[in-house]
C-alpha cells in the first residue's frame with residue numbers, strides 16, 4: 001500500500017495520490033505546537049510549523065531571505081507566501097510521507113490565495129483545527145516561554161502586541177472563511193494540555 005501511494009505520487013501520470021492535511025490555527029501561544037507533538041506521537045502525522053521552517057530558513061547562512069524573515073518575525077508580520085509555500089512544499093516532499101499537520105498556516109489572505117494556487121489541487125484538507133484561547137492566557141504563556149529561555153526574538157511584550165494585531169486582523173478572517181466551508185473544528189485551548197488532547201484525539205480517530 002505504501003509503495004503504491006509512493007509510486008502514484010511520484011511516477012504515475014494518471015493518478016496522483018493527494019497529501020492528507022490538517023491546518024492548525026489559533027492565536028500565538030494557544031498551544032498549537034504542544035498539541036501537534038501529541039498528535040505526531042499518537043497518529044503518526046508529520047508536523048510542519050510554518051514559523052519553525054521560516055526560523056530555520058532565517059538561520060541558514062546561504063539564504064537570500066534571512067534578513068527579511070527576521071524583520072517580519074520581529075514585527076509580527078506575515079512573510080510573503082511564495083517563500084513560505086516553497087518551504088512547506090519542500091518539507092512535504094523531503095519527508096516522503098503523505099499526512100501532515102500544517103501549523104500556523106494559512107495566516108492571511110496572501111497565504112490562502114498562494115496556497116490554493118500552488119498546492120490546492122495536491123491536497124485533501126480534512127479540517128482546520130482551531131485552538132481558541134483568550135489573548136490574556138496566551139500572553140501569560142508566551143511571556144513565561146520567553147522568560148524560560150525560548151530564544152525567540154518575538155517572545156516579548158512589544159512583538160507580541162504586533163503578533164496579536166496580525167492574528168485579529170489577518171488570521172481570524174481566514175478562520176471565518178474555513179468556518180463558512182464547514183471545515184473548522186474549534187476547541188477550548190484554555191484548559192490543560194491533556195484535557196485538550198482528549199478532544200483532539202476524538203477528532204483524529206474519526207479521520208482514521
Ligand SMILES: Nc1ncnc2c1ncn2[C@@H]1O[C@H](COP(=O)(O)OP(=O)(O)OP(=O)(O)O)[C@@H](O)[C@H]1O
Nearest residue numbers: 027028029030031032033034035141145191192193
Ligand atoms: N494547555 C496549556 N496550558 C498551559 N500551558 C501551555 C498549554 N499548551 C502549551 N502551553 C505552553 O505555552 C507555551 C506556548 O505553547 P506552544 O508553543 O505550543 O504554542 P503555539 O501556539 O505553538 O505558539 P506560537 O504561535 O508562538 O508558536 C509553551 O511554553 C507551552 O509549554
Ligand SMILES: Nc1ccn([C@H]2C[C@H](O)[C@@H](COP(=O)(O)O)O2)c(=O)n1
Nearest residue numbers: 050051073076077078079104105107
Ligand atoms: N504562515 C506564517 C507563519 C509564521 N510566520 C512568521 C510570522 C510569525 O509571527 C512567526 C512565528 O510564527 P509561529 O511560530 O508563532 O507560528 O513566523 C509567517 O510569516 N507566516
Ligand SMILES: [Mg+2]
Nearest residue numbers: 032033049051
Ligand atoms: Mg508554535
